[in-house]
Amino acid sequence: MSTTEEPAAALPQATRQEERKVLAGTLVGTTIEWYDFFIYAQAAGLVLAGLYFAPLAQENAALAQIISWATLGISFLFRPLGAVVAGHLGDRLGRKKMLVFTLVTMGVATTLIGLLPTHAQIGVWAPILLVFFRILQGFSAGGEWGGAALMSVEHAPRDRRGYFGAYPQIGVPCGMILATGVMFLVTTSMSEEAFLAWGWRIPFLSSVLLIVVGYLIRRAVDESPVFKEMLLRKKESAAPLGQLFRHNSREVSLTALIFIANNAAGYLLIAFFSSYATRPVGEGGLGMDRGPVLLATIVAAFGWLLFTLFGGIISDRxxxxxxxxxxxxxxxxxxxxxxxxxxxxxxxxFGVAAFVLTIGLGLSYGPQSALYAEMFPVNVRYSGVSIGYAIGAILGGAFAPLIAEVLLRETGTTTAIGLYIAVLCLVSLVAVSLVKETKGTNLRVEEAHQEYLRTHPEAKEQL
Known part of the structure; x- marks a missing residue:
């Protein structure tokens, strides 16, 4: 990794309109992707155990809920595969097609979950298909984040990379606000019986509209020269995985460890808190009303958005x-x-607990895009940030709600969950402290472009 200052004009200066398109493209795309992802996470805590694991739920409701959380985590195992495949196909088919592909794949999987018959209707095929669609969601999410993060950071002024890089990051709380908001409207506008019978499907089916909106916005952004340049950068950055792990295994390991605590704590906010709070007392919950809990979660998500953006901004200072x-x-x-x-x-x-949590979440999430981009050399940057992020998600958030549920059942207290998160925070704190400050690192994008054009004359036609 080079640590010299890059020239003030490392890239051709994009117009303000083009910069806005890039920021809008990264924000809207990740918001829609995470809306689809979070709708499932919330449904896993609220309804899926009883609908898709019905025989087990009747015998052992606690175990059925644990398995429901496990289906949430399974998709994370396929994120690295999504990152690898997206990089490979992006080289051959172009960035526009891959951005649309990940968006549509996520949306289609989400919509099909909304149409999926329950265990009472088709038996064992119900949970099998549920897991399959969940895998498609994880595959799609794995191919999304790395490109969005690099697009924003590598086209930012050197002294504003943290701010620009925070835009794909705030897609997470924006997706959570959207998902929780839709779930709140649905649950408060109908009876509990209607919600369990069919109402829970509405947030999933709404994904169809988001696919259309996201596609139109991404198609418009792709017409920008900035996106065409990004397609070229993606091609040069798709180095073989062997080269990445041979020369940058330390960076991959550190990026994964840096992310685990933030991702685990984030998924407790996204899924576990509302499930635990609204579950009946007799089933190991707190018996709180679902509407106010979801509303408090939305308020916390707004805090996450603000502190994530603030984290990116202050990381530039x-x-x-x-x-x-x-x-x-x-x-x-x-x-x-x-x-x-x-x-x-x-x-x-409950609202205070969740909102204060988002302060630390935002400060340890906003600078992530910039930090990760600055940790890797240009030839392995795309694969490095994507795979490190995906592995960190597996080790952090993938099974965090499941682990929290098991700890609660085994110990009878949520203090054990708090200690679990505290240990992960200590691990991530040590990991990030092992990284030398990256702010001001020369990303060497223009040098790489010129070298790539010299060795690949045919690439000039794509510009």
Whole structure:
């Protein structure tokens, strides 16, 4: 990794309109992708156990819920595959087709879940198909993030990479706001019986409209010269995986470890909190009303959005490492007290617990795109950031709700969950502290472009 200052004009200066298109493309695309992902996460905590694992749910409701959480985690195992395939096909088919492909694949899988018959209707095929569609979601998510992150960071002014890189990051809380908001409207506009019978399908089926919107926006952005340049950059960056792990295995390992605590804590906010809070007391929950809990979760998601954007901005001043460290210290300190507040079963304290959590979440998520892009040399950057992110998600959020559920059942207290998150925060804090500050790193994009054009004359036609 080069650490010299890059020239002020490392890339041809894009117009403000083009920059806005890039930021809009990364934000809207990731928001739609994560809406689809989070709708499943919330449904897994609220309804899927009883509908798709019905025989088990009747005998052992706790085990059925654990298996429902497991279907949430299974998709993460396919994220690295999605990252690899997206990189390979992107080289051959172009960036536009892959961006649309990941968006449509996610949307189709989500829509089909909304149409999927339950166990009572088709028996064992119901959970089998549910897992299959969930795998498609994970595959799609794995191919999305790396390209969006690099697109934003590599086209940012050197002193604003953290801010630009925060845009694909805030797609996560935006997707959560959208998903939770739709779920809130559905649950509060009908009876519990109607929601369990058919209402829960509405958020999944709504994905059809989002696919159309996302496709139109991404098609418009792709017409920008910035996107065409990004297609060229993606081609040169798709180095063989062997080269990545031979020369940059340390960076891949560190990016994965840096992400695990943020991803685990984030998925507790996304899925576990509302499930635990609204579950009947007799089934190991707090028995809180679903509407207010979802509303409090939406408020917390707005906090996550603001603090993520703020984290990207201050990382341009304080540095990526220092911003991450502050975020993880806050998460570490808050992990146990947060659950003590949730245990009160008071909606006000529940909201406070969730909102304060988002401060540390945002500070340890906003600078991620910039940090990861600056950690890898250009020839392995795309594969490096995508695979490191995917592995970190497997080790962090993939099974965090499941682990939280098991800890709750085995210990009878949420304090064990808080300690679990605290340990992960300590691991991620140590990992990020092992990285030398990257702010100001020369990304060497223009040099790579010129070398690529010299060795691949046919590529000029694509510009």
């Amino acid at each position: 304080l540095g990526r490492i220092r911003t991450f460290q502050i975020g993880y210290v806050l998460l570490l300190v808050w992990a146990v007290p947060m659950f003590l507040l949730i245990e009160t079963a008071d909606i006000l304290w």
